[in-house]
Amino acid sequence: xxxxxxxxxxxxxxxxxxxxxxxxxxxxxxxxxxxxxxxxxxxxxxxxxxxxxxxxxxxxxxxxxxxxxxxxxxxxxxxxxxxxxxxxxxxxxxxxxxxxxxxxxxxxxxxxxxxxxxxxxxxxxxxxxxxxxxxxxxxxxxxxxxxxxxxxxxxxxxxxxxxxxxxxxxxxxxxxxxxxxxxxxxxxxxxxxxxxxxxxxxxxxxxxxxxxxxxxxxxxxxxxxxxxxxxxxxxxxxxxxxxxxxxxxxxxxxxxxxxxxxxxxxxxxxxxxxxxx
Amino acid sequence: xxxxxxxxxxxxxxxxxxxxxxxxxxxxxxxxxxxxxxxxxxxxxxxxxxxxxxxxxxxxxxxxxxxxxxxxxxxxxxxxxxxxxxxxxxxxxxxxxxxxxxxxxxxxxxxxxxxxxxxxxxxxxxxxxxxxxxxxxxxxxxxxxxxxxxxxxxxxxxxxxxxxxxxxxxxxxxxxxxxxxxxxxxxxxxxxxxxxxxxxxxxxxxxxxxxxxxxxxxxxxxxxxxxxxxxxxxxxxxxxxxxxxxxxxxxxxxxx
Numbered sequence: 316x317x318x319x320x321x322x323x324x325x326x327x328x329x330x331x332x333x334x335x336x337x338x339x340x341x342x343x344x345x346x347x348x349x350x351x352x353x354x355x356x357x358x359x360x361x362x363x364x365x366x367x368x369x370x371x372x373x374x375x376x377x378x379x380x381x382x383x384x385x386x387x388x389x390x391x392x393x394x395x396x397x398x399x400x401x402x403x404x405x406x407x408x409x410x411x412x413x414x415x416x417x418x419x420x421x422x423x424x425x426x427x428x429x430x431x432x433x434x435x436x437x438x439x440x441x442x443x444x445x446x447x448x449x450x451x452x453x454x455x456x457x458x459x460x461x462x463x464x465x466x467x468x469x470x471x472x473x474x475x476x477x478x479x480x481x482x483x484x485x486x487x488x489x490x491x492x493x494x495x496x497x498x499x500x501x502x503x504x505x506x507x508x509x510x511x512x513x514x515x516x517x518x519x520x521x522x523x524x525x526x527x528x529x530x531x532x533x534x535x536x537x538x539x540x541x542x543x544x545x546x547x548x549x550x551x552x553x554x555x556x557x558x559x560x561x562x563x564x565x566x567x568x569x570x571x572x573x574x575x576x577x578x579x580x581x582x583x584x585x586x587x588x589x590x591x592x
Numbered sequence: 593x594x595x596x597x598x599x600x601x602x603x604x605x606x607x608x609x610x611x612x613x614x615x616x617x618x619x620x621x622x623x624x625x626x627x628x629x630x631x632x633x634x635x636x637x638x639x640x641x642x643x644x645x646x647x648x649x650x651x652x653x654x655x656x657x658x659x660x661x662x663x664x665x666x667x668x669x670x671x672x673x674x675x676x677x678x679x680x681x682x683x684x685x686x687x688x689x690x691x692x693x694x695x696x697x698x699x700x701x702x703x704x705x706x707x708x709x710x711x712x713x714x715x716x717x718x719x720x721x722x723x724x725x726x727x728x729x730x731x732x733x734x735x736x737x738x739x740x741x742x743x744x745x746x747x748x749x750x751x752x753x754x755x756x757x758x759x760x761x762x763x764x765x766x767x768x769x770x771x772x773x774x775x776x777x778x779x780x781x782x783x784x785x786x787x788x789x790x791x792x793x794x795x796x797x798x799x800x801x802x803x804x805x806x807x808x809x810x811x812x813x814x815x816x817x818x819x820x821x822x823x824x825x826x827x828x829x830x831x832x833x834x835x836x837x838x839x840x841x842x843x844x845x846x847x848x
Contacts, residue, residue: 350616359722366653366716368723370661424620425613429720430841431620437848438632525718526847529807530644532651541716541724 322586327495329583334459337450338578344443345555347435348516350423352552353416354432360404360416362549366540374546377404379414386412440520447513463497464506470499488569490586508558512551519548637845644847646775650806653714653726658789662717662725664796667768670756670816678755683800688784692751692821695742702786702800708732708740711783719810720842727797729804731785735778738822743774747822750777751829752803755816758836770814771826771834771844772805781806784817809846811837 330338361373373391377399380389388404389396400406406418419425423435454460469475479500482489489498497505521527522534522544538544566574570584577583619625670676678686688705691697700708712730738750751771759766776782785804786793793799798815805812812835826832831839838844 355722359719361723363723366657366724367659367726368661368663370663370723420609420613423613423616425617428620428841430837431626433720433843434626434629434633434841435620437636438629441632441635521848523718524640524848525650525716525809526640526644526807529648529650535651541718545722 731783
């Protein structure tokens with residue numbers, strides 16, 4: 316950096332206070348929900364499709380098995396098994412390994428305790444829901460969703476989309492005026508997460524409630540049964556994890572401190588193209 | 593990113609992650625924190641009471657949906673002496689006692705219980721662990737039975753005492769029990785089931801009688817029911833939280 320001439324920078328106000336606050340509350344809530352969710356999953360580390368469990372043939376399972384007299388972890392998806400000893404099915408410190416779906420480092424609490432896992436999960440589920448409603452209400456009233464997240468007509472031109480995909484793949488990030496707004500890939504992924512995946516977590520979660528089922532049986536029909544609801548809850552959580560991984564990687568690659576500062580103070584630095592040569 | 597920096601970052605990440613987990617475990621062991629987390633439980637209960645019709649029926653399924661592999665959890669073969677001898681006699685000496693805050697305490701034989709107003713239903717059983725099984729249940733409706741005994745006006749909860757000890761304790765708090773409120777007690781699908789899938793319920797599923805309180809999780813469906821007591825308060829029973837699993841940290845309201 317130091318050997319090159321620094322490009323000129325301007326500071327723009329990028330994130331409103333509501334966006335920043337709800338973002339960090341969401342970071343907390345989703346982390347806790349994810350880890351307590353894995354604790355709950357571990358109480359019965361198997362997934363099925365339909366109304367009921369078919370114990371002999373789960374769609375996904377994480378179990379302890381034996382190979383050559385040694386216990387191993389086995390993960391089975393749609394009939395195909397792979398050994399996952401130490402991570403899925405059978406994990407723990409060497410010498411004190413135990414059968415468990417996800418390992419201790421991924422669950423809250425780290426030891427097996429379904430009752431506690433449920434307490435953490437439902438507490439942060441409320442925080443997640445209230446936070447999400449505040450975000451959506453403010454985003455609709457204040458115009459954040461329409462103004463910043465809905466792609467413009469120009470952005471939806473196939474050539475423009477292709478250009479975005481290519482530059483993203485090359486890890487070239489927009490500068491100048493282009494950096495003032497979200498690009499179309501950003502917009503699409505944020506909308507997918509905010510309007511589809513996160514609400515899906517809530518709805519599939521509710522579809523697992525026998526109390527709520529009696530009131531809203533249509534929700535069960537929508538997902539194809541309670542066990543399908545549970546499986547979709549898990550898949551949807553997996554997609555959110557995938558989003559988080561890509562999101563954090565891009566935050567790091569496209570200027571870590573600038574991004575972090577903008578999500579804390581709202582101010583984001585943009586490199587403007589030099590007019591002088 | 594240089595390898596050094598990457599190694600430093602992943603090292604720092606692992607350390608932070610470890611600290612975070614240790615902190616969570618410590619918080620989890622803190623009764624004050626548990627109390628805060630439990631406050632959400634009250635919110636969940638009130639929210640469900642608000643949006644749900646308390647008389648709504650749980651979904652009933654066609655016979656083709658009955659699970660061939662209905663799982664049995666908790667106690668599957670009680671070793672308690674009294675139960676073992678009752679089972680050996682084919683439950684001929686079993687009596688269902690209904691007492692507490694009632695005008696006319698009852699003691700019913702199986703034949704008398706089978707003569708009560710009954711209901712059949714094919715419903716889904718949802719274990720708190722996450723699995724579901726579908727079974728057909730037939731049993732005496734609890735509501736009419738309570739009317740026969742005549743609830744006193746102070747009665748607020750119905751407590752079910754079971755024959756099985758799920759945990760060995762010196763003070764007897766390992767005995768299984770459950771409790772529900774009167775709205776659930778009078779719900780049409782709340783039955784004392786003696787038949788499962790058109791045959792007397794097998795021991796692993798609660799013979800001679802198990803409670804079916806549809807719309808709640810599996811642990812509310814007490815097996816091996818011996819005595820039903822109407823009470824105004826359950827804080828003096830067991831460890832005071834209304835049920836065996838409730839005493840061990842699970843929700844009394846098991847609607848989610």
